Amino acid sequence: MPSTRSQVAIAVPPHDGIAEVEQNVIRLQWHCKFHVADYDSHLSMWPWPKKQFRHCFFQNKSRSFGPRERHLQAVNRIIQCLKASPRKGLLFKKGGNLFMKIYTDADYAGSIVDRRPTTGYCMFLGENLVTWRRKKQNVVARSS
Amino acid sequence: MAQGVCELLWMKIILDDLKIKYEAPMGLVCDNKPVISIVHNPVQHDRTKHVEIDRHFIKEKVDNGLIATEYIPSRLQLVDMFTKGLPTKQFKDLTCKLGMIDIHQLEGRCCIIRRIIL
Numbered sequence: 001m002p003s004t005r006s007q008v009a010i011a012v013p014p015h016d017g018i019a020e021v022e023q024n025v026i027r028l029q030w031h032c033k034f035h036v037a038d039y040d041s042h043l044s045m046w047p048w049p050k051k052q053f054r055h056c057f058f059q060n061k062s063r064s065f066g067p068r069e070r071h072l073q074a075v076n077r078i079i080q081c082l083k084a085s086p087r088k089g090l091l092f093k094k095g096g097n098l099f100m101k102i103y104t105d106a107d108y109a110g111s112i113v114d115r116r117p118t119t120g121y122c123m124f125l126g127e128n129l130v131t132w133r134r135k136k137q138n139v140v141a142r143s144s
Numbered sequence: 145m146a147q148g149v150c151e152l153l154w155m156k157i158i159l160d161d162l163k164i165k166y167e168a169p170m171g172l173v174c175d176n177k178p179v180i181s182i183v184h185n186p187v188q189h190d191r192t193k194h195v196e197i198d199r200h201f202i203k204e205k206v207d208n209g210l211i212a213t214e215y216i217p218s219r220l221q222l223v224d225m226f227t228k229g230l231p232t233k234q235f236k237d238l239t240c241k242l243g244m245i246d247i248h249q250l251e252g253r254c255c256i257i258r259r260i261i262l
Binding site for chain 2: 087088089090091093098099100101102103104105106107110118119120121122123125127128129130131132133134
């Protein structure tokens with residue numbers, strides 16, 4: 001069974017729009033939702049779409065596992081997301097009120113592997129986003 | 145929710161350090177109606193035993209007037225993009241609402257405005 005936390009690092013050429021991050025290596029930690037449901041189809045060969053992604057390796061903190069088709073899909077999806085939103089940033093507007101507002105949410109048993117919930121919040125001071133956080137909980141919730 | 149309250153209290157401390165007075169209750173927005181009613185309801189139910197500590201913590205802050213709970217429908221809930229997988233359209237709308245924009249485009253606009261003024 002795959003672990004809940006794994007890391008993937010992908011080398012991307014600098015002209016690809018999502019580079020200049022940590023010496024052309026993007027480190028991503030993905031959520032458990034991306035994890036494999038089928039344990040049969042091991043990925044022995046990496047069918048990368050282009051030669052762009054030359055180096056890829058998987059790190060695992062708790063248990064060893066082999067990369068699978070689902071992992072490739074997950075990585076592709078993350079890269080799509082990154083490519084679709086380059087040069088984005090947060091705008092801090094001047095003036096306005098200083099009303100503090102915090103949005104909280106939790107998904108009940110969101111992880112398909114171990115049924116643990118994810119909670120998150122993001123905080124606005126006036127109209128500006130100040131802090132945000134999402135964290136997978138260590139406990140299994142029996143109610144939302 | 146309790147974590148959110150912790151964050152609010154932390155931000156209040158920072159504002160105090162910056163000598164900014166903040167008197168009004170801070171808004172705590174949630175798309176879960178039962179949670180809000182549990183926070184306000186003094187009656188303990190059988191099924192809410194395990195949330196007792198967090199509940200009392202939030203309830204204390206609500207009673208002190210530090211925070212005010214607020215309901216928001218799920219489609220306007222901003223944090224959904226952190227916790228769930230969303231359809232593309234909703235995701236884009238929410239990123240706009242968070243204030244995420246193309247900075248470089250904005251710089252260009254500012255330059256144009258400056259040129260017009262000069």
